[in-house]
Amino acid sequence: MHQLTLAEIARGLAAKQFSSEELTRTLLARIQALDPQLNAFITVTEALALEQARAADVRRANGDNSLLLGAPIAHKDLFCTQGIRTSCASRMLDNFEAPYDATVVEKLAAAGAVTLGKTNMDEFAMGSANENSYYGPVKNPWQLEHVPGGSSGGSAAAVAARLLPATTGTDTGGSIRQPAAFTNLTGLKPTYGRVSRWGMIAYASSLDQAGPLARTAEDCALLLQGMAGFDPKDSTSIDEPVPDYTATLNDSLEGLRIGVPKEYFGAGLDPRIGERVQASIRELEKLGAVIKEISLPTMQHAVPAYYVIAPAEASSNLSRFDGVRFGYRCDSPVDLTDLYKRSRGEGFGPEVQRRIMVGAYALSAGYYDAYYLKAQRIRRLIKNDFMAAFQDVDVIVGPTTPNPAWKLGAKGSDPVAAYLEDVYTITANLAGLPGLSMPVGFADGLPVGAQLLAPYFQEGRLLNIAHRYQQITDWHLQSPEGF
Amino acid sequence: MQWEVVIGLEIHTQLSTQSKIFSGSATTFGAEPNTQASLVDLGMPGVLPVLNEEAVRMAVMFGLAIEADIRPQNVFARKNYFYPDLPKGYQISQMDHPIVGKGHLDITLEDGTVKRIGVTRAHLEEDAGKSLHEDFAGSSGIDLNRAGTPLLEIVSEPEMRSAKEAVAYVKAMHALVRYLGICDGNMAEGSLRCDCNVSIRPKGQAEFGTRCEIKNVNSFRFIERAINSEVQRQIELIEDGGRVIQETRLYDPNKDETRSMRSKEEANDYRYFPDPDLLPVEIAPAFLEAVRASLPELPPQKRERFQSQYGLSAYDATVLASSREQADYFEQVVALCGDAKLAANWVMVELGSLLNKQGLDIEQSPVSAEHLGGMLVRIRDNTISGKLAKVVFEAMANGEGTADQVIETRGLKQVTDSGAIEKVLDDMLAANAEQVGQYRAADEAKRGKMFGFFVGQAMKASKGKANPQQVNELLKRKLEG
Numbered sequence: 028m029h030q031l032t033l034a035e036i037a038r039g040l041a042a043k044q045f046s047s048e049e050l051t052r053t054l055l056a057r058i059q060a061l062d063p064q065l066n067a068f069i070t071v072t073e074a075l076a077l078e079q080a081r082a083a084d085v086r087r088a089n090g091d092n093s094l095l096l097g098a099p100i101a102h103k104d105l106f107c108t109q110g111i112r113t114s115c116a117s118r119m120l121d122n123f124e125a126p127y128d129a130t131v132v133e134k135l136a137a138a139g140a141v142t143l144g145k146t147n148m149d150e151f152a153m154g155s156a157n158e159n160s161y162y163g164p165v166k167n168p169w170q171l172e173h174v175p176g177g178s179s180g181g182s183a184a185a186v187a188a189r190l191l192p193a194t195t196g197t198d199t200g201g202s203i204r205q206p207a208a209f210t211n212l213t214g215l216k217p218t219y220g221r222v223s224r225w226g227m228i229a230y231a232s233s234l235d236q237a238g239p240l241a242r243t244a245e246d247c248a249l250l251l252q253g254m255a256g257f258d259p260k261d262s263t264s265i266d267e268p269v270p271d272y273t274a275t276l277n278d279s280l281e282g283l284r285i286g287v288p289k290e291y292f293g294a295g296l297d298p299r300i301g302e303r304v305q306a307s308i309r310e311l312e313k314l315g316a317v318i319k320e321i322s323l324p325t326m327q328h329a330v331p332a333y334y335v336i337a338p339a340e341a342s343s344n345l346s347r348f349d350g351v352r353f354g355y356r357c358d359s360p361v362d363l364t365d366l367y368k369r370s371r372g373e374g375f376g377p378e379v380q381r382r383i384m385v386g387a388y389a390l391s392a393g394y395y396d397a398y399y400l401k402a403q404r405i406r407r408l409i410k411n412d413f414m415a416a417f418q419d420v421d422v423i424v425g426p427t428t429p430n431p432a433w434k435l436g437a438k439g440s441d442p443v444a445a446y447l448e449d450v451y452t453i454t455a456n457l458a459g460l461p462g463l464s465m466p467v468g469f470a471d472g473l474p475v476g477a478q479l480l481a482p483y484f485q486e487g488r489l490l491n492i493a494h495r496y497q498q499i500t501d502w503h504l505q506s507p508e509g510f
Numbered sequence: 511m512q513w514e515v516v517i518g519l520e521i522h523t524q525l526s527t528q529s530k531i532f533s534g535s536a537t538t539f540g541a542e543p544n545t546q547a548s549l550v551d552l553g554m555p556g557v558l559p560v561l562n563e564e565a566v567r568m569a570v571m572f573g574l575a576i577e578a579d580i581r582p583q584n585v586f587a588r589k590n591y592f593y594p595d596l597p598k599g600y601q602i603s604q605m606d607h608p609i610v611g612k613g614h615l616d617i618t619l620e621d622g623t624v625k626r627i628g629v630t631r632a633h634l635e636e637d638a639g640k641s642l643h644e645d646f647a648g649s650s651g652i653d654l655n656r657a658g659t660p661l662l663e664i665v666s667e668p669e670m671r672s673a674k675e676a677v678a679y680v681k682a683m684h685a686l687v688r689y690l691g692i693c694d695g696n697m698a699e700g701s702l703r704c705d706c707n708v709s710i711r712p713k714g715q716a717e718f719g720t721r722c723e724i725k726n727v728n729s730f731r732f733i734e735r736a737i738n739s740e741v742q743r744q745i746e747l748i749e750d751g752g753r754v755i756q757e758t759r760l761y762d763p764n765k766d767e768t769r770s771m772r773s774k775e776e777a778n779d780y781r782y783f784p785d786p787d788l789l790p791v792e793i794a795p796a797f798l799e800a801v802r803a804s805l806p807e808l809p810p811q812k813r814e815r816f817q818s819q820y821g822l823s824a825y826d827a828t829v830l831a832s833s834r835e836q837a838d839y840f841e842q843v844v845a846l847c848g849d850a851k852l853a854a855n856w857v858m859v860e861l862g863s864l865l866n867k868q869g870l871d872i873e874q875s876p877v878s879a880e881h882l883g884g885m886l887v888r889i890r891d892n893t894i895s896g897k898l899a900k901v902v903f904e905a906m907a908n909g910e911g912t913a914d915q916v917i918e919t920r921g922l923k924q925v926t927d928s929g930a931i932e933k934v935l936d937d938m939l940a941a942n943a944e945q946v947g948q949y950r951a952a953d954e955a956k957r958g959k960m961f962g963f964f965v966g967q968a969m970k971a972s973k974g975k976a977n978p979q980q981v982n983e984l985l986k987r988k989l990e991g
Contacts, residue, residue, distance in 0.1 A: 107556045226556040233786035261558050346599020347553040390781035
């Protein structure tokens, strides 16, 4: 039963082949048995899951056949869940039970999805390996000594290990797409503003966007359908109708113009990945797509621009964690300064502290123009590059990551080395574009992902291309040994 | 050395919206601590701000009233600093792109001349909560009811040259925001607060001296005293060979002195940057025009109209138009009694001194405009004399009802029956036969003085109720005869 995709589960539940409660019990048992190897969950919400599953079965018995009704999911542990610990994988929020539900949580619960738990992540979503968690690193089910990617590493590892069919994640610089690539999943970062950020604990507000992780594009379409939509509580959410993502999955790719940026295949790319991605492009050609080489010249400036803007916003977003109203508070502070210093010093891990310092520096008087404003200018140039490229092509294809998953601890001492791994993914966040990563093969047993980028609100197109690709390939059906 | 004082003011006005600037919580003053603080006001993880359009409308209204430049786009920025009553660790404010640009406000100085004070800018921001340092042995309490209340911070040019000018400016601004209905102006509750930037320079010198900022002065009287004591301090400092250091100071009204709070070096680096949770605010031309159309008549226009429509003096028009409530009260009284000069006198003199004595604002007046207007009708139709009217007015102030009710129950109706008045006069003259003799023997000049004595006696005998004009005429006839 654990091998079923979300779509298969929907069909099975509709055909009454099994109940949501049976399915939920099976998966909870699987989590209990296997997660200790992976550390993908911070909190397993067994009681809530069974209650939601039984309620879904009642709705089903009353004739409700909603697609997500009774479908098991889990949320990255930065979505606020009322009465349930919402930790952001930080000591700072280890004791924090959110007093409300995030819009994403509320919408999926209303659609009948069953929440099995809260998944592990890099602390406050800062990291590309899920090594920065107060609850310990997550292991990659494909090779346990390797990282699963980050920051949505727990969400990715849990789905890859067939602990459940789909999870929510968030993507600020690649935090859905990169772990999807590292664990052989399909992961989608929607257009900025497509999914509400209300209740999603912010890392970098202008870049953060929630999206689905699943084994297939079809499952991503199902989950995104439940997440997307305008939310008056989020001023940056966009009032644009949500199309039926499953309706266009099988659209023809005949004449689809695919742009391949030459900069994506330059120095720094593992040749095994380059080769797999090129092979996937040939498959898309077979489906009728037309390939064009394009150029995205400002891409080289993306990493430095991102590592100014994201920490700058983070330094401000994380100021509310001060030990005064909620979260971690140091023991017996002597005065206010001591309360702030020790609560934050003890509550935040080293990578979070590093980014707060970098961000505060970039915003400080005398440096603001040289760092923050310049980074914003680069951001506009990157966006302009994409807008120009999308005049000639419908989508852009390239590698999701320059390298496959590295070994745990391999980059621990060099944060910049880890930052450079985000080179292909962060441009979509800087420009606000939708991006999807899909499995396109393996490099010595480790999964390889290809990234598709499209113009604003073309999530349906991305899912359509990935789905058609998955109809003629079986990379996404491979499962890791032992799971 | 002759010193010139240079003053610039920052006025924080709490906008009287129903709900907060970025959340749906109520803004009522004085509620139980933390009962008006929502998830957003508490700065809970994951919450987001949504701009209250009413605050934007009020700010635009203000901008139009000071003839300011309202730009098509304004931007909210984060001002970052740590303080326990600042829940998010940053205040949402505006920095590079405020909603209201350059404008001006005219103030009337004591000698009656009008001075135009430039307004540099006005921007929207959220208020912080309050730290409560009493009642919490060894710690502080935090009340976040006020957190997120919309503020319009109005920054003036350094164009005031005395504490009196500064107070005139604050009073004019106070009147304006109340005219516009965008702030209740209650300074005791902190609805309008003032930071004063003060420096001095030798008379004739072009460049400014080093300024000090006196934070949070909360009454007209304290603004004047705080500025004067700060000016005195700076003069003494410089004349003793010292140097003014740029710093933030606090005014202590008990000691009537300012004292240092923090120096420029200790000042926070606020690390302003555009708030990524809020989009730039677009002010559409149609919105701007709709707000313009909704502007009420403002003090300058009202002053002019009072002079042309009612024939009031410039002084009377200025006093009556100084607050919207007073102007409305006056016009209500005029409408009832039909005599603008009479109404102006009563509103400014009798009502003015009553309110002053009781420390009340006109909207709390114990005598309503209807009651006062009704009484003036009775003066005009000779039911009561001006003198008796003061008795009626006092009775109305004590809650004895309308003028007609007071006149009735107290029997204050003026006697206009000539026969009755003649009787009173005859009795009075008989009782003062000696004086009558002297009067008749006296020359013109002396008679004039003595006549007053007989009028006084007659009014006294009639308990003030005899119509004074009739008393005059009849008395003259009787004494001559």
